[in-house]
Amino acid sequence: MGLLTKGSPLTWAETIPHIEYIKKHGIKQFINLYHRLKSRHGDQLKWGDEIEYTIIKFDHENKKVRVSCRAEELLNRLQAEEQVNAMLGTANRFLWRPEFGAYMIEGTPGMPYGGLIACFNIVEANMKLRREVVKKLLKKDETCLSISFPSLGVPGFTFPDVPADKTNDDAANSIFWPEQAVFLGHPRFKNLTKNIKGRRGSKVAINVPIFKDTNTPSPYVEDLSAFGGPDDTRDAKPDHIYMDHMGFGMGCCCLQVTFQAVNVDEARWLYDQLTPITPILLALSAATPIFRGKLSNVDSRWDIISASVDDRTLEERGLEPLKNSKWVIDKSRYDSTDCYIYPCSVGYNDIPLQYDETIYQQLIDGNIDEPLAKHIAHMFIRDPHQVFRERIEQDDEKSSEHFETIQSSNWMNMRFKPPPPDAPEIGWRVEFRPTEVQLTDFENAAYCCFVVLLTRMIISFRLTYLMPISMVTENMKRAQQIDAVLSQKFLFRKGLAECKSAPENLKGSEKCGPPSQDIEEMSIDEIINGKKNGFPGLISLIRQFLDSADVDVDTRCTISQYLNFISKRATGEISTLAHWTREFVQSHPAYKHDSDVNDTIVYDLMKKMDAISSGEDHCDKLLGCYRSKTDHAISAAVRKAEEHMIVSSQKRAH
Numbered sequence: 235m236g237l238l239t240k241g242s243p244l245t246w247a248e249t250i251p252h253i254e255y256i257k258k259h260g261i262k263q264f265i266n267l268y269h270r271l272k273s274r275h276g277d278q279l280k281w282g283d284e285i286e287y288t289i290i291k292f293d294h295e296n297k298k299v300r301v302s303c304r305a306e307e308l309l310n311r312l313q314a315e316e317q318v319n320a321m322l323g324t325a326n327r328f329l330w331r332p333e334f335g336a337y338m339i340e341g342t343p344g345m346p347y348g349g350l351i352a353c354f355n356i357v358e359a360n361m362k363l364r365r366e367v368v369k370k371l372l373k374k375d376e377t378c379l380s381i382s383f384p385s386l387g388v389p390g391f392t393f394p395d396v397p398a399d400k401t402n403d404d405a406a407n408s409i410f411w412p413e414q415a416v417f418l419g420h421p422r423f424k425n426l427t428k429n430i431k432g433r434r435g436s437k438v439a440i441n442v443p444i445f446k447d448t449n450t451p452s453p454y455v456e457d458l459s460a461f462g463g464p465d466d467t468r469d470a471k472p473d474h475i476y477m478d479h480m481g482f483g484m485g486c487c488c489l490q491v492t493f494q495a496v497n498v499d500e501a502r503w504l505y506d507q508l509t510p511i512t513p514i515l516l517a518l519s520a521a522t523p524i525f526r527g528k529l530s531n532v533d534s535r536w537d538i539i540s541a542s543v544d545d546r547t548l549e550e551r552g553l554e555p556l557k558n559s560k561w562v563i564d565k566s567r568y569d570s571t572d573c574y575i576y577p578c579s580v581g582y583n584d585i586p587l588q589y590d591e592t593i594y595q596q597l598i599d600g601n602i603d604e605p606l607a608k609h610i611a612h613m614f615i616r617d618p619h620q621v622f623r624e625r626i627e628q629d630d631e632k633s634s635e636h637f638e639t640i641q642s643s644n645w646m647n648m649r650f651k652p653p654p655p656d657a658p659e660i661g662w663r664v665e666f667r668p669t670e671v672q673l674t675d676f677e678n679a680a681y682c683c684f685v686v687l688l689t690r691m692i693i694s695f696r697l698t699y700l701m702p703i704s705m706v707t708e709n710m711k712r713a714q715q716i717d718a719v720l721s722q723k724f725l726f727r728k729g730l731a732e733c734k735s736a737p738e739n740l741k742g743s744e745k746c747g748p749p750s751q752d753i754e755e756m757s758i759d760e761i762i763n764g765k766k767n768g769f770p771g772l773i774s775l776i777r778q779f780l781d782s783a784d785v786d787v788d789t790r791c792t793i794s795q796y797l798n799f800i801s802k803r804a805t806g807e808i809s810t811l812a813h814w815t816r817e818f819v820q821s822h823p824a825y826k827h828d829s830d831v832n833d834t835i836v837y838d839l840m841k842k843m844d845a846i847s848s849g850e851d852h853c854d855k856l857l858g859c860y861r862s863k864t865d866h867a868i869s870a871a872v873r874k875a876e877e878h879m880i881v882s883s884q885k886r887a888h
Contacts (some may be wrong), residue, residue, distance in 0.1 A: 241623060275496065283489065284489070301392055308368065334416065355793075381843060392414065399413070434545045438543070444473055449827040456475075483568070511699060513724060528829050533813075574703060575606050645667070677857070680799050719759075
């Protein structure tokens, strides 16, 4: 979602004179914020999920399905209820926010889930009710699915049908994507699209390898003459699916989890410990094998989003000698992180970082420690794309907007999030970002709870999963391959390693765990479920943590269902959504084994997905036979018992 400030957005040309000012004051804002809140301590675990939904419309007569561009209308109605509740002092069950697509809605719980173990039992119920609330507002033949729509960019993919106009600079001159498919109710999204193109010097170029089926031409060269001339398609590569707009990435839906740490030290430590686990969850949640109506040779959207917002110039991409740019930058601003940020982790930072020495020195002079200063300075090699004319001059003691405009447009697999300056109830947080959104609320709840349980297990046992950061980059590439859960091996620690001290007591000279020689290649099954005489498996460690906690019967049952489900996904006994989708397409009578997923196939696929997500149909191969005992509320007795345990534990700790 990112920063949703409103105002008069500047074009890229208008932004250029203000870039250095914004960066300098963004760093100043971060320094002020950090020192004001660095001693904040004692925050309890609070966490929440973000699910993005696609609104689609069926045309049953013609057996077609399109995205319904009604997000602004729906959001106005959904947010009106939020405003009424605010006036009445009533708590919101959900919060609704815009996303990139005019057909997308983002939903979150109205209040964060708390630190009680019993909170894991209300997550799925909240997700189910969210979906029901949206569906009540839909028109006939519309539905709400937590998926990335497979026909984005296909002619007529929107309802109402608006053709792409390559002469329209507001749509970044795309030959596939109309301006009206971007959410226009907030200036952020259209402005990002234009300014990324402006900074790059050309429209984005996304090339996804085509899946070579038995009847797919080799080489595969798509005839794009109906969309545009040679100048419009010059970046298209043979044997690839070509796309040319930010929407092909940011128009895909995702699932993210943000959780609050006890203090800044714990937040930084968890950021590092979870970073090596991000590729594992990306592979385990693979859900996106089709792009622009064609089967691709990947199972996930990660690299597609990365290319969709790649604003690097030719010089920064290493395609021309450096003249006007400062660096050759290896990655897009949407990619895996290049450094750990906690002092004891720095020995594993083996990727050279580009950063502006002036900005780095400003941070050091502001008494920011070296690992964090390098992380922030590396983020600030990126330029701001969202600048409002009325908001250039700010009070750096009270605002963090210049910092956030760059921080929130560095889309990495993990995000370290300082507290907002104007929200005293919010502490230091970490966002886990790589997980692909799932078809059902059960699956989405399972992945969210799994990630948060990982944080509790890591903190409880003081375990470390650090390895050279370059290996995380390599694992992110492997995680996107077809059936990566079964076909790929991942670099991972082969034994348990423990940080001897609490995060806040570790010194910069200490290193978490043994050296990187303790790394080996393992399958997802071995990482999740363990291997004989080797790594015990993440699920086994989570269960050990739960055995040490007093968990009520219903919550333990629900968590067990989630863990069993993920365990079976790791073995391949239960398919990823990507694998299931491929099988559906390849077995469809209208599929000609030429990699083309036509309207009829997509129509039947969406009907099947809608039936499964609504509970009208059940697919054991995709979901297993698991059922949770999720509930909308925590019983008073369970809440009282768990709160008593937390108080007792805190007293013992003191």
